[in-house]
Amino acid sequence: MALAIEIAGIQKRFALRHTRSLKETVLWLLKGRKGDLSKTFAALNDVSLTVEEGETVALLGFNGSGKSTLLKHISGVMLPDTGTVRTRGRVAGLIEVGAGFHPDLSGRDNVFLNGAILGMSEKDIHRQFDSIVDFAEIGEFIDTEVRFYSSGMYLRLAFSVAVHTDPNVFLIDEILAVGDEPFQRKCISKIKELAEAGKTLVVVSHDLELIGQICRRGVVLEKGRIVHDAPVAEAIAHIRGQ
């Protein structure tokens, strides 16, 4: 099996203080760059991880352990300070359902906009359009402006677009399932379907039960370091044991 994701020794530092003004910076430069302009902390510290094609990996850890930051490095939203990240094929994700939605556009316009933002071509969207609308159970409301949607409809449509993007590597941050219970079940079975179809999945979630059903491998992060990498049941036990 070929590698889908290769992360080699990445480090990422964040500034703690962000209230920087031009004046402060100029003063800092005039004083001969004494001291740090802002304090930093390591969000990711020497993280290495390889994921094979078709693997289903859960990133586990408490809040602030660096899971989402790691996911953002895989998607290319963030670049590491040192080390390298490489991915194969198209990477897309349910990083935030509906990040590319605009409330003043119709559902139809939003499907096209969000699909294109997530990397679908015009042809892909036309081909998948009916399937997206069916899955979301939006029906005749597809030409209504999205701001008149109920929150459930909004999330269903956004989720539906995302699962239809058909990437090689699927990144899922915390939104495994949206909407009411029947729709949640549908979301989960769709994600399982993707996993069975050989898609590479990287999932971040605090819902350990659900993660145990979907993923095979669990990677535990703590303060920006990988502390455990094992089959998912073992990784969950590790988290719970702490």
Add this chain to the structure above:
Amino acid sequence: MTAGSDEPGGPAQAELRVPGRGAGLRDVARHRFLLKLLVDKEIKVRYRGSVLGLLWSYVKPGVQFIVFYIALGIFLGLEQSDRNPDGLPNYAIYLFSGIVLINFFSEALGNASRSIVGNSGLIKKIYLPRELFPVSAIWVSGIHFLPQIVILVVACLFTGWSPSILQLAVAIVGFLIAAFLATGLGLIFGAINVYYRDAENLVDMLLMVATWASPVLYSWEMVRRQLGDTALSIYMLNPLTVSVETFHYAFWLPTTDQQFALPPGFLPVWLPVALAVALFTVILGQHLFRRLEGRFAQEL
């Protein structure tokens, strides 16, 4: 198009690639469909919920034009008339042809400078070639510019406009100069604005200066008369001056008896220089943008 559409060979054939490192403006060309959707979105959303809607695109420059025309053309005596033979003939056309261009530039640069911060929700979450946002802002301004050009042409036709092919071609080059300059500066200020929100205010100030530092309201001959030839040369180095002057050359000059001369060396020297400066700005902007975009997601 995107990596996904060349997929039939299967994922195994794709190479391992570093995510988040785009090819800059070339990526924008590859994402034409997304660019089109982003532009459509802006157009649809801009005047949503307003009664006049797209009419605002006509009303605003219209009012601006009337104010300037009365204050400068009549009160300050720039319009030629029987009592004021030293003024410019058809000053209204002169004024309007410059205003439409400078309005395009102002809107394009202003919106491009805000485009990265304005789309922070997306930029923080999904990797896209970020140049798409400033470029779509410029594109939208170009579309808003079209109805104004139509009004200008109609007004010109009423005053006996008969331009030569050369004059029209020069105006197109002049428009491209303004568009490239706005793109380059938009990339620069859009990127800096992520780190220092001062950039927005700096741009607003620059745009105010731009209206007065190019011959929109007065003629270039006044610059020479008051300040001399050396100052005129410096004045002509501003690509916007050249850009505005191409519009005078194409839209205003053919409505007069063509007695007014272009600035010396305009077509052979200043036009190519301005185009070169504008293109250089794009290259510089692209370079700076790519150096700064690596940390957009964490700074926004």
